[in-house]
Amino acid sequence: MLRYVAKVLVLVVAAGLGGTTVAATAGEVSLRIVNVVSPQDVKIWEPTSIVAKKGDTVVLQLVNRHADEHGFEIAAFNVKEVVPGEKTSTVKFVADKAGIFPIKCQLHPAHVTGQLLVLE
Numbered sequence: 001m002l003r004y005v006a007k008v009l010v011l012v013v014a015a016g017l018g019g020t021t022v023a024a025t026a027g028e029v030s031l032r033i034v035n036v037v038s039p040q041d042v043k044i045w046e047p048t049s050i051v052a053k054k055g056d057t058v059v060l061q062l063v064n065r066h067a068d069e070h071g072f073e074i075a076a077f078n079v080k081e082v083v084p085g086e087k088t089s090t091v092k093f094v095a096d097k098a099g100i101f102p103i104k105c106q107l108h109p110a111h112v113t114g115q116l117l118v119l120e
């Protein structure tokens with residue numbers, strides 16, 4: 001029984017160390033973001049919340065399924081893309097500061113789309 005407990009403890013500690021290592025390494029967040037119509041009849045980019053860790057490279061493939069063009073702006077990271085109707089664009093940036101940053105369609109300010117959360 002004691003032996004079993006010791007074994008479990010070793011596993012828990014190992015898992016904890018593994019988690020720490022992952023957190024300390026800058027990674028990449030790669031997502032496909034699609035412009036859809038919400039139940040409230042607003043065109044939004046989905047998912048609306050993007051989470052990254054500070055230092056991560058963020059690659060977003062922006063798929064606009066509408067006939068008209070839409071914008072995708074994260075001002076804090078100088079991201080300002082216009083995606084033509086029925087086209088796909090890719091933006092890439094390094095999330096080098098922590099915080100909560102709004103994501104907007106700069107062409108149609110009523111399309112309040114979401115937020116980027118960058119963890120310390």
Ligand SMILES: [Cu+2]
Nearest residue numbers: 070071105108
């Ligand atoms: Cu728009």
